[in-house]
Amino acid sequence: MNKPSVNVIKNNNKHEPFDAVKLHTSIYHAILRLKNPDGSAHDTARHVVEMTIAWIDDKPEVTSKNLRTQAAKFLSKYNQEAAYLYKHHKHII
Amino acid sequence: MDIFVIFFAIGFAGLIHASFQLSISMVTLLSGHTNVKKMNTRKTFSLIDSFIWGVVIMTTLILSTSSFLISIFFPNSIPLYIWTLATIFMIFIGVIIWSFYYRKGEGTALWMPRSLARFIDKRINKVQIPAEAFSLGVSSVLTEIMFIAGPTLAVSLLVNKLPTNLQIYALMLYVFIASSGVFLTRVLIGSGHSISKIQKWREENKLFMQFCSGSALIVLGVFLYVNIVLPSSIINIGGL
Numbered sequence: 255m256n257k258p259s260v261n262v263i264k265n266n267n268k269h270e271p272f273d274a275v276k277l278h279t280s281i282y283h284a285i286l287r288l289k290n291p292d293g294s295a296h297d298t299a300r301h302v303v304e305m306t307i308a309w310i311d312d313k314p315e316v317t318s319k320n321l322r323t324q325a326a327k328f329l330s331k332y333n334q335e336a337a338y339l340y341k342h343h344k345h346i347i
Numbered sequence: 348m349d350i351f352v353i354f355f356a357i358g359f360a361g362l363i364h365a366s367f368q369l370s371i372s373m374v375t376l377l378s379g380h381t382n383v384k385k386m387n388t389r390k391t392f393s394l395i396d397s398f399i400w401g402v403v404i405m406t407t408l409i410l411s412t413s414s415f416l417i418s419i420f421f422p423n424s425i426p427l428y429i430w431t432l433a434t435i436f437m438i439f440i441g442v443i444i445w446s447f448y449y450r451k452g453e454g455t456a457l458w459m460p461r462s463l464a465r466f467i468d469k470r471i472n473k474v475q476i477p478a479e480a481f482s483l484g485v486s487s488v489l490t491e492i493m494f495i496a497g498p499t500l501a502v503s504l505l506v507n508k509l510p511t512n513l514q515i516y517a518l519m520l521y522v523f524i525a526s527s528g529v530f531l532t533r534v535l536i537g538s539g540h541s542i543s544k545i546q547k548w549r550e551e552n553k554l555f556m557q558f559c560s561g562s563a564l565i566v567l568g569v570f571l572y573v574n575i576v577l578p579s580s581i582i583n584i585g586g587l
Contacts (some may be wrong), residue, residue, distance in 0.1 A: 288541050302567035334542035337378070343453020346546060347372045347464040 261315035272310065277321070278303045280328060284340035292332070296330045349572055350513065353505050357517050360505075361524025362532045362568060366560040367494050368448075368458060368549070370402050370487040370529045376471045377480065379567055383472075392537065397477035399529050401484020407522050409488065409495070411454035411501040415516070425504055430576050433500050437568030444561035448494070455549050459490065497564050498525075501571060518556035526585075 260272040279297045285295035288293060305328040310316055316324075330337035348356075377398055417425065450456040456464065467483075467490075474480050486527040488495065507515050535545055549556075 286383045286385075288543060291380050292385070295539040333580045335541055337545060339543045342546065342550070344464075344468075345452070345456040346376055347369065347455075347457055347459070347467055 260310050260313060262321060263317045265318060269315070272321075273340055274303050274307060277306060277325060281325060281336075281340060283296075284329070284343065285336040286337055287339055288333070290336070297337075298329070299316060301332065302328045348508065350509065353508055353521065353575070354517060356567065356570065357502050357505055357521050358524055359563065360502045361521045362525075363498040363563045363567065364406070364495055364521075365528040366556055366563070367491050368455065368528075368553075368556070369491045370398075370484070371532050371549070372455060372457065373467065373471060373483060373487050373531050374536075375396055375542050376468060376530050377474060377483070377582040378492060379476065382474050392533075393477050394474060395533055395536065396482040396486075397480040398487075399526065401486075401521060401531060402480040402488055402528050403484075403530050405485040405488035405496075406525050407518065410499055410502060410518055410521060413499055414506045414508075414518070417503050417507050421507070425507060426577050427576060430504065430571065431456035433504055434572040434576060437497045437571070438440070439503060439563050440494060441561045441563075441565035441568065444494060444557060444564060448557045448560065449553050453550070455546070455553050480571040498567070501567055504571075510549050 261269045263269055269275040281302050282295050285298055286292070301347055303327055304340055306321070306325045309328075310321070324327050326337045326341035374395060378391065379392060379397060386394075421429065450458065470479075470483060474483065482500050493508045495572075502517070506514050509517055532545065536542065
């Protein structure tokens with residue numbers, strides 16, 4: 255599931271390799287925050303990660319903001335409320 | 348100013364305090380965190396209630412301490428220059444709220460440095476026991492002290508104008524109204540509203556809330572100036 259050849263540019267301008275497990279965990283947590291069942295949260299997170307990997311396939315690097323926006327867009331196909339929380343989690347406080 | 352007007356002003360100051368959002372943001376995140384950790388409902392509300400107790404107790408402590416200090420420094424009556432400085436301070440904080448309370452952009456990101464916001468988020472994610480939630484409630488009030496100082500200062504001064512037997516009721520009124528935002532959030536979470544809906548509502552109304560908070564603090568400052576500072580100044584100038 256990992257795609258180490260893609261670099262993610264973070265907000266502080268640091269670069270790090272794309273980590274599918276990290277993406278999966280953050281999407282999974284966003285879904286769980288809304289009290290959704292564990293199994294469906296895992297399944298949805300897995301689908302979203304696969305779609306995101308397909309999206310970054312032809313890109314040498316992406317910003318973490320773009321990655322988050324795109325993953326939220328894919329997640330909104332399954333769960334709009336979770337997608338909203340996933341996209342805005344860092345902007346609640 | 349008669350007693351009814353003082354209580355009205357204290358209630359109004361409580362509403363201004365209630366419009367500050369850090370505690371509400373933190374209780375929203377705490378609720379989401381308990382769902383991620385798959386805590387049962389009892390544990391979830393034990394943590395949320397402890398957080399609210401932290402908010403209530405810290406608000407009570409700040410207000411009672413500032414009222415006590417004012418009564419110690421000015422045992423007979425509060426000098427006019429203190430009222431004047433307090434009203435200027437309230438108007439200044441009101442303008443600061445208009446300008447800086449929310450960050451521009453998506454979400455409900457507040458004025459604080461992002462490193463502090465991340466630290467608070469991390470702390471919320473590590474909460475396991477009610478004592479930790481309680482201390483987070485305490486720190487949520489302390490973190491917003493520069494905004495809370497506006498309405499708290501007004502109430503501390505007003506409380507000293509009341510007879511001693513009514514001061515405790517004024518304090519209770521203020522703390523109850525000031526904490527009503529977190530009470531309401533707790534009720535909404537308890538009645539099954541999802542945190543994303545609460546968060547969406549907050550985001551859609553954030554500019555309105557920001558405008559109301561800042562304006563209300565300015566209105567309170569002007570109200571106190573007109574009702575306390577101005578009449579006394581006119582009497583002094585008239586040599587009465």
